[in-house]
Structures are given as structure tokens and as C-alpha cells.
Amino acid sequence: MSSGWIIASVIIAVIVVPLVAGLLSGIDRKLTAHMQGRIGPPIIQPFYDIIKLLGKKPMVAGQAQLVFAWAFVGLTVTAVVLLALRQDLVLTLLVFFFGSVCLPLGALSVKSPYSQYGGHRELLQLLALEPILLLSAIPVSLKVGSFLIADIFAHGQPLLPSLWITFAVLLIPVALVMRKSPFDIAGSEHAHQELVRGVLTEYSGPYLALVEVGHWYAKIFVLSILGLFWVVGSLWWLSVIIALGGWFIVLIVDNVTSRLTWSWMVKFAWGCGITLITLNSVLIHLGWM
């Protein structure tokens, strides 16, 4: 990789990603509204929300809360940059998890009933999400022969036909990161008010905006992982379509299901998700896929 290309990737990862993610969540809200027979907000609504939040007076509940918000964003951006630089997939995921664990830590650092509850639930989400995301790297590496994302690009063959099971399972972490039903147990994206806003309860104004932007990076991160399942030569738009396809499925599932309990979530993710990815690896080992 030339240094020009490296700089370009970093700039794209840091600047273009939030723009795309914001638009995507605007489209998400619009589509959801249409599915419910409403007109819905303008597509650029998420940007209005963020700018408004940035313009509010800061209000804090402790230093640790702020530091972990920064760390959440910084490390998630780092994970996206590592992905853009086509580094090691497992390392990239580990950095992503470091970012993800900062959010509940920030929430748990405030003695607030809702924030504590949300933080613990966020940890349970991580318990469901981490093993699946990490394990999904295994069948990929079996196919590609390496954990380097660059080698997935160099592989020259789409992964989806042999790894469709893994792809399907990966929709679980995508839904978790996007805070969609039936997994939206910690952040209450959709005004499920028994938690107030869960992990986000004690963040407000600019810091809420910060966390929200970090969340955008996280969404694009998991969607890009989906995109890796179809990278062939210069047909980059195919991977975008694959990622958007996964995103759309998650959206539909969100609209037709209701939220379920955390214990169901963990059992489902571990029982179904892990078993299926392991099955995928075994099938590859046997040469059947």
C-alpha cells in the first residue's frame, strides 16, 4: 500500500464514514416511518440532531464519564481506520471491542439507577456480540488463508457463497450494534422508557452527540464487515450492496419483532450463532463449502 493510499483511506474512514452513517440512519428513520404509514423526518434529520446537541450547554456527571466517551469514539474510529488500512481482522475486532467496552464503563462510572442498569445490559450485549464477531473471522481465514483484510481483497473470490451461514449469523451483531429489536435492551433507541435511555441516560448535550457519532462509526464498522463477504476486484459496489442488504434485513426484522429479554438474547446468540459459525468452519474443513 502506498502512503498516498494510506492517507486517503484514513481520511475516508475518519471524515466520510460519519457522513454516510448519518445519512444511513436518516434513511433508516424514513423507511421505518413509511413502513408505519407515516411521512417521517427529513433524511438529514440525524445531522440536525447532532448539531443541536453540540450547541447545547455541557452538563456532566463526572470526569470518568467524559473520558470514556472520548475513548469510545477514539477507539471505534481507530477500528474503522484499521479496517480501511486492511489490517488484521482479529486485531481490528479486538480494538473495536475495546471501544465498545468503554461505553458501558462510562455509564457505570455514574451512580445513577438507569445508567447502571443500561451499563450492565450493554455488557450483556457485548457478551452476545463479541464471541460471534470474533468467531466469524475463523471461517473467513479458513477460506482466505490469512486473517489480513488485505488478503480478503486479494483472494479474488467472493466469500458469500461458501460463508452464507456466517453472514446470516453476523446479522445478530449488526442488529446489536444498531440497537435494533429484538436486541435493543441497553440503549432504548425507540423510547422504551423503563430504562429511560439506558447507557446513554447520563450523557447530554455535546457528549451525547459525541457518543452518537461514535455509534455511527460502530454501525459502519459492522456493516463493512458484512461488505467483506463480497469483495472482488474493482466491483466495490457489490460489497456495498451486500452490506446494505444486511442492513435492510435488520431493519425489517426490527419492524416486525418486539424486544425480547436479555437472557433470550445471550442464549440465542451463543446457542444459535456460535453453533452455526462453528458448523460453517467444520463444513469448510470437510471441503463441503
Next chain:
Amino acid sequence: MDILTRSRTKSPWLLHYSCGSCNGCDIEILAALTPLYDVERFGIVNMGNPKHADVLLVTGPANWRNYRVLRNIYDQMPEPKLVVVVGVCGSTGGVFDKCPNTLGGIDTVIPVDVYIPGCAARPEAIIDGVVLALGKLEAYGT
């Protein structure tokens, strides 16, 4: 209009607090939030948390029992913030006027920006009231 003010007027997040109304206006607020009126068109989202809210919708008269809670919630909202009183009893005391347990209108406890009349106020009037309040944000500056 600069981008910040525009964003503020485009994204009012609501918090609803009932000071012990007869629940008539509360029901109307919830009606205004149903898909029928689709307030998300205006970027309006209902929040359960003062720390995230921009507009406080209050119903019912200020009273000795919970004016403390009302003030605390108001204090927990970050600036710029707006207070919209829904219904006459919140505006002036209404049917509860001169009751020994009430203080009168909400403005005896916290500053109020917009009063929406009606007993109960209609959903359309509530939406109009919120939009009217947003006009005050232009004066806030950065």
C-alpha cells in the same frame, strides 16, 4: 438562519411532565405523539430524560406536593431549553385555582415560554404551541 439555530428548530426533543393534572391534557399529548399526527416530521421525538430534552411539556397546576420535582427536572435540562405549558390548569391554575394544595400556574415555579390554552388542549394546538416555542430559539444565539 445559521446552521445551529436551524438544527435547534428542526430537532426539538420533548419531555412530558404531569404536575397532577386531571390527565385530560396528558392523553392529548400522547395523542399528538401517535403516528396519526407524525410529529417526527418536525424532528420531534419523545424523550424520557430531561438530560436529553429540549422542550418540557408540563400539564397540571403547580402544587406543593411536587413543585420540587418540577424544578429539579427543569434544572437537569441543558440550555437552551423551552417550557411549554399544556392546558389552562397549568397556565393559570384553571379549575384548580385557589385550591389550598396548589400554587397556581407553572410559571410560579419555573419560567414558561408558551401557554397552550384549552381544557383539554387539542393535539393540533399542542403541536402548534411547540412550533411557536421554537421561534424563541432564534434569539438564543450560540
Next chain:
Amino acid sequence: MAEVLIRLLILLPIVTGSICLVVRKSEVRAGIVYLTAIFLIVSSIVLAQQWSLPLKYYAGPTSKWIVLVLSMVMLAYIVFVAAVDIRRRGVTLHSVLTIVVALAAAIPVAVFQFALAPEVPLVANPALYVDHFSLLRGILISVTCPLICVYAIRYMKNHEEHLTHLGELKRTRQPRFFFYMLVLIGAMNGVAFSDNLLWLAFFWGLTTLCAYALIRHDETPEAIAGAFRTLWICLIGNVGFSAAIILSWYSPLNTISLGALVSNGAVGYPVLLLPFALLCVAGITKAGQIPFHGWGIKAALVSPAPVHAILYPFMTTGVFIVLYVSPGFVGTQFATFLAIFGAASSLSLGLIAISQRGSISILVCSAISNLALIIVCAGIGTPLALTAGVMLVIFLTISMILLYLCAGVIEQHVRSNDVEDMEGLARKQPLLTGITMTAILSLLVAPFGILLSKWAAIQAAAVIGIWSSLVLALLMLSIGAATVFWAKWLGRILCQTPTSESARLEPFVPHYHGVLLTLVGFAVLSSVFIAPLYNAAIVPIIVGAGYDPILAFTTEAWFLRATGGVFAGWPIFIVVAIVLLIPFATMKVRPEATRPAFMCGENVEIGSDEFVAVGDERTPLMTGGFYIEGLLGEQRLDRFVIPAGVVLLGILFAMVAL
């Protein structure tokens, strides 16, 4: 010079420990401990420059009888201790088992040596054999354990003051305490350096005996029961050693040299697989792996913190042996199932840790869970896996000891080791909280060394064939479980009520904060400078095991490059410094921007964690962690974990028989 130092690393702590036993004045005792610590640390530094390895040390023909007699005396003492306990407290399962196991360990060797074949020249092998791996292990012990002893000088003083205050202590028990601490250091070094299985078994038993004595230090009924449980479980290892000695002597190799066994290997000599399996069982019992994890968890409840801290390297001794002999059985079906066993053990203890409330209990579970990863690495057996295993030994020793010691200071501060009671530590003890947080993060997140090692283990496991799918699935689940219990604990100590007052640093206690900060320094620096560390310390080990280090890592711009991936560690450390360290040091919260937590408007005032409840009553807010005891409680999980452990061990031996 080096040979003298090696011998002193074993003997000196034993001698100074014995002096501690008779010294009554606590200042003099402290002085002896300091001098021992300085000597051990300095000689480790000197030995680290030692390149002409391996060193061999042959003992004379009479030494065989000395070691044999010492072993027999030791085992007889254990039987005696158990018999005394039966007289005092009546017959208990643990003391009876202790006698049975000790006899089972003693009788075969005694019959073999004294009756059947006294002419067998067991001393033909070197007694001590120091290669790069055992030297690294010795240095790790001799640097970290003296720090524990220094810490213990202060800790035990406070501990005994508290007990005296409660009226539970008449006369100081510190002489005995430091005696066993120091002897344990010497014995662990002995295990690291021994090559002759007879010597190895003796030191192995000696570490068990010291651990037993240290666990029962407080002499409460629970402590005594926990100590006996530890004793008989860890003595199973000595039964394994006795059998291994006889088996390997009657193998075609006619040797009881560990090095010779490993270098010949089970592929060439399938009969060696059984001795290897027995050594692995010895390691598994000592490291508290399933189904033997009970001793670690029970011991966690009863003894002072420095004991737990030193029990960590004690447990590591177990997996060290497994990793040390792993090149001997690489490529066998046994190795594959050893990896599966390790992964299952890791996951089981990770899940049990989620339901634990005691800080030491969490640490013990996580220690076992992490040590199990080293067993996984031993089972995988590729050069990369061996590297991952060695790295885990290094990084875990530093971080786990650090965290045990942190838990001890916190416990003395809040007078409880329940994680729930540690709420708000960030306000009362900011420095200690920062240290604990660094320690937890070093175990929890990349790019710190432990996650680097796990990354390497994943890379290594991915290429070992179809069973890798199972190993990896269990491994990933255990990584997920670790996130929950670490973050939960960290969340509790960070949790504080919003207030506009800023926190003040607590007074600096050299014995505590000095030792802790030294270990923090080790943990961070070794992770940041992993590339040079790898080249200097780990490459020779890989070469010594007969592998090409290219198959493990190449270092390029201080990135670790394996055949299947690259670990770009230091750039991420820079990011961590920017997003975590600098904000913590510089970010200030303006008092007027501080708001209380959201409590539905019922807050009392800022800085207070009370709310107005029914009848205008001021009621304190209580928050707490998730423990999921219904699903993941120890008792409940044990119903599955213990049978699973037994079955997996059975499968391991079935693999030997095949």
C-alpha cells in the same frame, strides 16, 4: 558465576526463610526479607544477561539418596499433619484423602528405589538444567515474588493488627508466614530449573506443602478445610510424578531427565505419551483446572491477599510444566484433546467468574481461565502457539499478581472483598483506582500483552485442523465472558455520585503503591516493547524447542507479523494514550457544569446519593452489579463442569491408550 546464582535462587530463599522462622523481632525479619528480595531481583538481572545456555548442574551420587529421603520426609510430614488434623477435628474427607494421596505418591517411588532397583543410577541426568525457558520462568518468579513479600511486610502488619483488635490473634504468626513465602519462592525456582524428575517431584511437592501452610495461615476452620483440599488435590500431581518416574525409567530411553524425554518426544517413542499425560495431569491439578477448580475457589475465601498473589505463580508452575513438555507430544491426538480440554476449562471458569462477588474469587476464576489458555497453547503445539503460551506466562504473571495485590489493598481499605462494597473507590482512593484500572485493562483489552497472546493463540489455533473449530468457539466465548466480569468490577470501583468537589490523591504508601506502580510499569512497558522483548527473550525459547522462529513471529517496524496476520501494537498504544490517558490526566470538570444523576426528579441535592421516597423519607440510592447466579452460579455450573472435566480427562487418557 551463573551456576552459583542459579543454585542460590533456589537455596537462598529457603535459608533466609528459615532464619525468618526463628527471628522474633519484626524489624529484623523485614530486613531479612528486604535483603532476600534485593538479592533475588539483582541476580535475576544478572542472569538475564546470561547467554551461554543451557547450563547443566550434575549432583553427586549421594544426592539421589538425599533427595529421596527429603521427599519421603516431606510426604511423611504431610501424612503426619493430616493425622494430627484427624485427631483434633475428627475424620474429614479432605484429611483422609490427603493421607491416601500422599501414600500413593510415596510408596511407588520408595518401593522402586529402595527395594526393586536401588542400583538405578538416577543421577546420571543433570539435576538442574537451565535453558532459556526455565531461566525466563525463574527470572519471572524471582522478580515478582520478592515484590509480593515486600508488600506482605506491610500487609501482614495491618492484617495482624486488625485480627488482634478483633481478639482473634494472641501471638504473631508472621515468622511462619515469611518462612513459607520464601521457601515457596525457592521451591518454585527449583521446579523451574530441575531436570531430574526426582528433584522436580521433590520441589513440586514442596510448593504444595508451602501453599497448604500459607492457605491455612489464619487457622480458621474454613482456612484449614481449604488448605487440606488444596493439599490433596495438588498432591495428585506427585502421584503422577512417581508414576512418570517409573514409567520413563522402564521406557526404552532409560532416563528420568525431563529434557531428554521432551527432546525424544512421543512421536518417536509412543510409550512416553503416558508419562507426558501424567505430567500434564500434575500441571492440571496444580493450575486448578476443571474438574479440580474447587481448591482455588475455596482457597480464595479464606487467606490473606499476599498468599493469593503468590498462589498465582504457584498455579502457573502447573501450566509451565505442561507448556515445557508440550514439544514432546506435539502432533499427537492427545495434544489436540489437551487443547480442547484447556478451552473448555477456560470457558467454564470464565462463566463461573461472572457469578462471583468476591474480588479474590473473581481473580482466582480468571486466573484459572487464563492459565487454561496456556494449556490450549501447549495442545496446539505450533511455534506460534508456544510463543503465545510463553507470552501468556509472562504477561499474566505480572498483571494477575498486580491485581491480587490491588485487591488486597482495597480489601484492607473497605474491610471487605465483596466487589459491591468497592463502589466509589475512585473517589476515596484515586491512585489505587487508577492502578487497578490499568491492571484490569491490561487483562481485558488489546493491545495489551494478554490480548496479544490471545490473538496469537487464535492465529495458531486456526490452522490445526477440524478440531480447531471447537477449540476456537470455546476460546471466543471465554473471551466474551472475561469482558463481562472485568468490566463489571471496573464499573463498581469507578461508580460514584456526581459531585462538584474534586477528588484528592490518597497518601502514598511505599510498600503498597510503590510495589503496585512497579508492577504497572512492568505490565505496560512489556506490552509496549513486546517486539524487542520477543526477540530477546522468546526467540531463544522457540529455537531451543527446535523450531524456526520465523514460523512464530517476524518483527518489522515493531509490528509482530505471523504467517496469517499482523499485530500493530504500538500505534494503538498511542491511540490509547491520546483517548484515555491524556484525558484522564488533563480533563477537568467545571463544578458549575456538574449535575446530579437522573432520579425522576426526586433527587435530594447535588453530591448526595439520596432520593425522596414515600412519605418524603430521604432514602439512599443503592446500585449493584449483575451476577446472574440463577444461570451461572458456581453450584449450578459445577453440576455440568465437574462431570465435563472428568469426561474430558478420561478422553485424554483414552487418547494415550490409542
